[in-house]
Amino acid sequence: MDKNFYITTPIYYPSAKPHMGHAYSSIIADFFARFKRIDGFNVNFLTGTDEHGLKIQRAAEKKGIGTLKFCDEISETFRELSKILNLTNTDFIRTTEERHKLSVQHLWNELEKNDDIYLSKYSGWYSVSDEAFYTEEEIEEIDGIKKSISSKSTVEWVDEESYFFRLSKWEKPLLKYYKENPDFISPISRKNEVISFVESGLKDLSVSRKSFSWGIKVPNNNDHVIYVWLDALTNYISALNYPNTTDNLFKSFWPASIHLIGKDILRFHAVYWPAFLLASKLPLPKKIYGHGWILSGDEKMSKSKGNILDPLEIINLYGLDPLRYYLIKEVSFGNDGNISKERLENCINSDLANNFGNLCQRVIAFTFKNCDGKVPDKIDFQKEDLKILNNFKSNLDKIRKKIDNQDINFYINFIVDTLFESNKYFNDQEPWKKKIEIERLNTIVYTSLEIIRKISIMLYPIIPQSSLKALKIFGLKENDIKFSTLENHNYLVEGRSINKIDILFQKIEKKDD
Ligand code: ME8
Numbered sequence: 001m002d003k004n005f006y007i008t009t010p011i012y013y014p015s016a017k018p019h020m021g022h023a024y025s026s027i028i029a030d031f032f033a034r035f036k037r038i039d040g041f042n043v044n045f046l047t048g049t050d051e052h053g054l055k056i057q058r059a060a061e062k063k064g065i066g067t068l069k070f071c072d073e074i075s076e077t078f079r080e081l082s083k084i085l086n087l088t089n090t091d092f093i094r095t096t097e098e099r100h101k102l103s104v105q106h107l108w109n110e111l112e113k114n115d116d117i118y119l120s121k122y123s124g125w126y127s128v129s130d131e132a133f134y135t136e137e138e139i140e141e142i143d144g145i146k147k148s149i150s151s152k153s154t155v156e157w158v159d160e161e162s163y164f165f166r167l168s169k170w171e172k173p174l175l176k177y178y179k180e181n182p183d184f185i186s187p188i189s190r191k192n193e194v195i196s197f198v199e200s201g202l203k204d205l206s207v208s209r210k211s212f213s214w215g216i217k218v219p220n221n222n223d224h225v226i227y228v229w230l231d232a233l234t235n236y237i238s239a240l241n242y243p244n245t246t247d248n249l250f251k252s253f254w255p256a257s258i259h260l261i262g263k264d265i266l267r268f269h270a271v272y273w274p275a276f277l278l279a280s281k282l283p284l285p286k287k288i289y290g291h292g293w294i295l296s297g298d299e300k301m302s303k304s305k306g307n308i309l310d311p312l313e314i315i316n317l318y319g320l321d322p323l324r325y326y327l328i329k330e331v332s333f334g335n336d337g338n339i340s341k342e343r344l345e346n347c348i349n350s351d352l353a354n355n356f357g358n359l360c361q362r363v364i365a366f367t368f369k370n371c372d373g374k375v376p377d378k379i380d381f382q383k384e385d386l387k388i389l390n391n392f393k394s395n396l397d398k399i400r401k402k403i404d405n406q407d408i409n410f411y412i413n414f415i416v417d418t419l420f421e422s423n424k425y426f427n428d429q430e431p432w433k434k435k436i437e438i439e440r441l442n443t444i445v446y447t448s449l450e451i452i453r454k455i456s457i458m459l460y461p462i463i464p465q466s467s468l469k470a471l472k473i474f475g476l477k478e479n480d481i482k483f484s485t486l487e488n489h490n491y492l493v494e495g496r497s498i499n500k501i502d503i504l505f506q507k508i509e510k511k512d513d
Contacts, residue, residue, distance in 0.1 A: 005041040006253035007032050010261050011050040011093065011235050014074035015059040018081045020339060021262065021294050023311035024331070027324050028291065028408070029260045030087045034461035035403055037088070039483040044253045046239050047082060048093035049075040053228030054128045057214035067214050071096055084312065086320060086464055093239045095216075095231055103238030104231050105219050110280040111165065112219075122162040122206040129153035131228045132268075133206055151264065163208040163224060170275040171202040177274065183287060185270045186406060187334040190263060190290045194270045205272065233273045237282070256285040258406075263290040264300070289406050292336040294327075300336075309339055321463035322348045322505070328462050329416075333408040345508045352466075355419040356455070357504040359426070360470055363448045364500055366431060375449060375474075376442035377494035385447040388425050391418065392454050392486045400483075415458050422451045446492065449474070454486050466504050473498050 009029045012022050026047060033045040051071040060070035075094055082089055093100060111117045125134045130151050139146050139155055146155050178184060178195055185191035208224035209215070215225025234242075240254055241247040261269050269288045277284050293300045296309060314323050326344045329351070331337030367373060381389070395414065402410040426448055434441040453474055460467040460481050468478060474492060485491050 003041050004044070004252050004257075005033075005036040006044045006240075006256040006258075007036075007046075008236050008256055008259050009047040010265060011048040011095065011232055012078055013055060014049045014051055014071050014078060015055055017074065017077050018311070020309040020311050020314075021300075022078070023081065023085060023323075024294050024327050025260060025262060025291065026082065026085055026087055026089075027327055028333070030085065030089075031324075031328060031408065031461045032258070032260070032403070032406075033088050034464065035483070038457065038460060038481045039400065042252070043088075043090070044240075044249070045087070045089045046091050046093060046236065047078075047087065047089045048091070048235060048239070049078050049095070050228070050232040050235070051075065051094055051096045052215040052225070052231050053131050054209070054212055054214070055131055055228075057212055058128065068096060081311065084315065084320070085324075091239050093235050095235060099241070100231075100235060100238040101216050103242045104216050104226060104234045106243040107234050107237075107276070107280055108226060108230070109219055111276065114279055114281075116166045116169070116279040117163050117207065118166070120162065120164050121160065122164075123159045124157075124206075125155040126158045127151065127153045127155045133158075135203075158211075160210045161224075162206040162210065163218060163221075164204040165207045165230070165276070165279070167202045167205040167272070167275055170278055171198055173278055174198050174202075174271065174274060177278075177284065181284075183405075184284070185266075186287060186289045189334075190266055194266060197267065198271060202271070229268050229272060230276065233268065233276065236273075236285070255283040258287045258289055259285050260289050260291065263292060266290040292331070292334055294331065295336050295338050297338075314344070318344060318348065318508075321466045322352060325352060325463050328408060329412045333406065345510065348505055349507050349510075351416060351419070352463075353505040353507045355416075355423060356459070356466075356470075359419065359423055359448075359455075360452055360473065360501065360504060362426065363445070363452060364473060364498065367445055367449065367498055368500070370431070370435070370441060371445055373497055373500075375492045375494055375496050375498060376445050378439050379443050379446045379490075379494065380439055381443060381447070381489065382440075384425070384429065385443055386489075388418075388421060389447060389450060389489045391421070393489070396483070396487055411458075412462070415455065415462075418451075418455060418458075422448070422455065425451070446494075449492055449498065450489060453491065457481055457483065457486060469501055469504060472501050475499060 007029050009025045012018065029045065033043050037043045056071065057067055060067040063070060079092055082092065125139055127134060127148050130148060130153050134148050134155055138149055140149050147153060148155055175198055185194050207227040207230050208218050209227060210224050213225060215228060216231050218224040218226055236256055236259065237254060240250040242250055244250060259269055274284045322344065326347045329347060330343055399411060429444045431441050431444040456467045456470040
């Protein structure tokens, strides 16, 4: 079985500081990376910044700073955010790095060699905000201003010499590929959008610009810079040392397991990128997943709309793990979702503090009071204990499959239901009434401790810091976290001392409480 897993986030534009939408994609990617890692996979996890093009050049001009200096500063805030979000990315790529430039120019040469690139002239609409070309049918006029219908960004007229990529040539091969690889574009609702776009006919794509210079030069024609999307998409392989395809990184991790992106950039990833790869005879990524948007009110949160939520503000107020938990649980994965402080506070109070935190504290206190602070011995599992323990064991492969289908909603619901069942189990079994049936009391405590261990492991990809704190009860460290151990009902060593831990989550005082 292939035990290598390669996940990527989009590389973000450092035109302004990161916002909640960026944090969302990165946290979700980290969730998958962490899950795969505890399930024994060798994980490569890439994120970074997309620094070329007119959008960045103009943003730097507006600030009156040199473009690279401007990128250095903002790219650094994205790198810092990765740390603040506790991401386990294994690399952070900037498209202004030399390793990337070499890779892009090599890819360009391959495309040219295979006769997929030719010189002509582009006359049409361009959105600098989206760094995208639009046809007449894709734009509308609002108050005398031409805008993209899909993104509502302003477009401007471009009329200049340009290199073109023979995208039209790849229309049929792409449709064939989508058909033969039904999971390539996910979720399914978005796949149909892409297929109808391709079926409606692909025109050749302009892949160079002549009227500005902030980009990677076209080899052998320094008057042109390479179109920023051809440049940016290549990051996924330049970080694996492409063009050195015999390099260990490339051999181990290409094709990528999944490119996780927002639905706004699906066309670039599900049409242009696979076409570039087909044309350069490279394997295609296994999956493109276009998640929904974090909305602010009813609108997509974005810098141009001025409705940005700052992840740092929320983290300072509530802490990182509550934010991670909230984004993973409350934004139904694949769909759009709203952020509300009220729902975030509910998550903290009810799921994290009441259901998880309390379970830990109750069981620890009971173990100290009745079992001398030790994992009890003389265990004899009964039907009711095995029922709850087997619930993990019998669902292990199902959980793995759900993760491979990006069904985060299943994963989190499984945890929420199990937490409910676990609290109910402890209440129903009434160990405090079993002080003379010592074997029964011990078995209930043992089972409860095992459940806490298992749930904490499942929570690790979502709320890593809190999960590690909870696992301190058993003296377990990050390296001990293995998903496969959820199968084992007798993992905890009888007679070994457990540890008291601090309160995991402070409840938020609500005004109407
Ligand atoms: O598009 N809700 O960069 P970008 C959810 N550089 N996710 C959001 C979001 C929101 N409101 N806003 C942004 C680019 N995102 C290109 C990508 S990849 C080769 C090049 C997330 O800074 C989401 O993942 O505009 C979206 O696709 C990405 O940030 C766009 O970031």
